[in-house]
Amino acid sequence: MSPRQGITDPGAASVAARGWLAANKWLLARRLAQLFFVGIFVTGPLFGVWIAKGNLASSLTLGVLPLTDPLMLLQSLAAGHVMTGTAILGAALVMVAYALVGGRVYCSWVCPVNAVTDLAHWLRGRLGIQKGLALNHNTRFWLLGGVLVASAATGTIAWEVINPVTMLHRGLVTGGILTLGSATLVTAAVFLFDLGIASRGWCTHLCPVGAFYALVGSRSLLRVSAVNRIACNDCMDCFTVCPERHVIAPALRGAAKGVGPLILSRDCTNCGRCIDVCSKTVFRFDTRFHSDPAGTKSARSETKAA
Ligand code: SF4
Numbered sequence: 001m002s003p004r005q006g007i008t009d010p011g012a013a014s015v016a017a018r019g020w021l022a023a024n025k026w027l028l029a030r031r032l033a034q035l036f037f038v039g040i041f042v043t044g045p046l047f048g049v050w051i052a053k054g055n056l057a058s059s060l061t062l063g064v065l066p067l068t069d070p071l072m073l074l075q076s077l078a079a080g081h082v083m084t085g086t087a088i089l090g091a092a093l094v095m096v097a098y099a100l101v102g103g104r105v106y107c108s109w110v111c112p113v114n115a116v117t118d119l120a121h122w123l124r125g126r127l128g129i130q131k132g133l134a135l136n137h138n139t140r141f142w143l144l145g146g147v148l149v150a151s152a153a154t155g156t157i158a159w160e161v162i163n164p165v166t167m168l169h170r171g172l173v174t175g176g177i178l179t180l181g182s183a184t185l186v187t188a189a190v191f192l193f194d195l196g197i198a199s200r201g202w203c204t205h206l207c208p209v210g211a212f213y214a215l216v217g218s219r220s221l222l223r224v225s226a227v228n229r230i231a232c233n234d235c236m237d238c239f240t241v242c243p244e245r246h247v248i249a250p251a252l253r254g255a256a257k258g259v260g261p262l263i264l265s266r267d268c269t270n271c272g273r274c275i276d277v278c279s280k281t282v283f284r285f286d287t288r289f290h291s292d293p294a295g296t297k298s299a300r301s302e303t304k305a306a
């Protein structure tokens, strides 16, 4: 495979080596999960089967499980609003869940905008768009601080006024013309921004929701490990598909420096796409406690088994 093919068609070698399903299983699982998290909210309005009432900002599942977006709760508190015990409990439950599985799991497995930004990135590759605005991926953390300051200064839940995530989710769930219309406009703006202005511009550089969940999951148990890094052939497919490509190199190439194979960056979304596209099965999901610092013991045994 030529380097150019790797850029335009990352994962082709994995499909050839392992078959289409194995080379796309985490991507398929994520799309199903994203549909699921919209689906459980729409069965009520559409069919009268109320699995979850509300939206991603605040919901009640099966009539008993309250879930609250903790960033919305923080903005409310900053704005001086009094929050109910149920809302605080809902936010605590969400925080605990993401602290365990990785905060950015929200971005790659739940957020409906993810499919839109993935599509923009895929299309950029297909159209051969290489240039774009170079943004710092820490910009989102500054924006997160700005959102809280704005909430405190204005006494409003500032981010929710323009948040494309809840707008899109609310639009999909309620189906209201006005909500769906504004959600479509904002989502289209995000898509065009990612496509024409900045590669992975929104999720990787600007979204304060992603920044917040990165902080929540910075010590999470669930991690991706480059456990079989000794088999890497430098095809770069994982770097091409990774929405946070800066997280890969320390784990993949750190053996000589004694760095373990676990991807420990808070920015990793646990999307599993690197696992999918690697024809050498370098990556797998693991826990943060299961690290072979040299990264060779597991690699040797797996190579032997194969
Ligand atoms: S880990 Fe190595 S072989 Fe696997 S996709 Fe990345 S660069 Fe290619």
Ligand code: SF4
Residues within 6 Å of the ligand: 224, 241, 242, 243, 244, 245, 247, 248, 263, 267, 268, 269, 270, 271, 272, 273, 274, 275
């Ligand atoms: S390192 Fe792998 S799991 Fe983490 S964001 Fe990148 S592609 Fe997704």
